[in-house]
Amino acid sequence: EPEVTQTPSHQVTQMGQEVILRCVPISNHLYFYWYRQILGQKVEFLVSFYNNEISEKSEIFDDQFSVERPDGSNFTLKIRSTKLEDSAMYFCASSGGSRESASTDTQYFGPGTRLTVL
Amino acid sequence: AQSVTQPDIHITVSEGASLELRCNYSYGATPYLFWYVQSPGQGLQLLLKYFSGDTLVQGIKGFEAEFKRSQSSFNLRKPSVHWSDAAEYFCAVGAAGGYNKLIFGAGTRLAVHP
Numbered sequence: 001e002p003e004v005t006q007t008p009s010h011q012v013t014q015m016g017q018e019v020i021l022r023c024v025p026i027s028n029h030l031y032f033y034w035y036r037q038i039l040g041q042k043v044e045f046l047v048s049f050y051n052n053e054i055s056e057k058s059e060i061f062d063d064q065f066s067v068e069r070p071d072g073s074n075f076t077l078k079i080r081s082t083k084l085e086d087s088a089m090y091f092c093a094s095s096g097g098s099r100e101s102a103s104t105d106t107q108y109f110g111p112g113t114r115l116t117v118l
Numbered sequence: 119a120q121s122v123t124q125p126d127i128h129i130t131v132s133e134g135a136s137l138e139l140r141c142n143y144s145y146g147a148t149p150y151l152f153w154y155v156q157s158p159g160q161g162l163q164l165l166l167k168y169f170s171g172d173t174l175v176q177g178i179k180g181f182e183a184e185f186k187r188s189q190s191s192f193n194l195r196k197p198s199v200h201w202s203d204a205a206e207y208f209c210a211v212g213a214a215g216g217y218n219k220l221i222f223g224a225g226t227r228l229a230v231h232p
Contacts, residue, residue: 003161042222042224044222045219045221091161091162095218106164107220111160
């Protein structure tokens with residue numbers, strides 16, 4: 001069964017450093033998402049991406065964050081200058097279908113990358 | 119604003135017992151509702167979803183959920199729990215139309231006693 005993969009599984013970085021979290025969505029999917037879960041808190045939406053551009057972003061997704069689909073298979077989340085409060089589990093998700101069916105298509109989640117900022 | 123409340127943070131049941139996990143949502147229009155499960159070290163796996171039609175929805179692993187508009191609830195049930203059901207369960211709401219941003223509840227951690 002196809003699945004979403006994420007690398008690395010755990011990333012430790014120093015405050016102020018840049019990190020790139022990588023995701024390989026399911027190959028025929030058109031929509032891509034990042035969510036995060038701070039320890040003990042809810043899973044929160046960060047951003048959705050469709051047709052090579054951001055389709056929606058939350059207030060969390062400020063100028064320190066960016067997303068990219070550098071080739072036909074990877075989807076990345078970059079944090080330019082990490083802060084302590086960026087420590088969280090970051091989940092990538094993808095869903096297939098068209099823009100019309102985006103609301104009802106199942107989002108498939110990867111196993112997450114645990115980011116620790118020291 | 120959309121929100122999801124899962125009132126129970128932890129639930130412990132005995133193997134073979136029935137299970138009900140509660141979920142209440144707040145959303146102005148017709149909600150799209152989801153239940154996901156997360157096992158340790160795993161991603162979120164969809165158990166079931168509701169968009170319209172029959173308010174009792176069947177999912178994988180023997181789970182079902184019932185949408186009750188009058189109570190703004192979408193509770194998850196299983197008649198007989200197995201030890202492998204121990205995991206964290208998340209209820210989520212999505213918006214009709216557009217890009218399917220999911221709003222998650224805080225999750226309920228289920229422990230199963232033998």
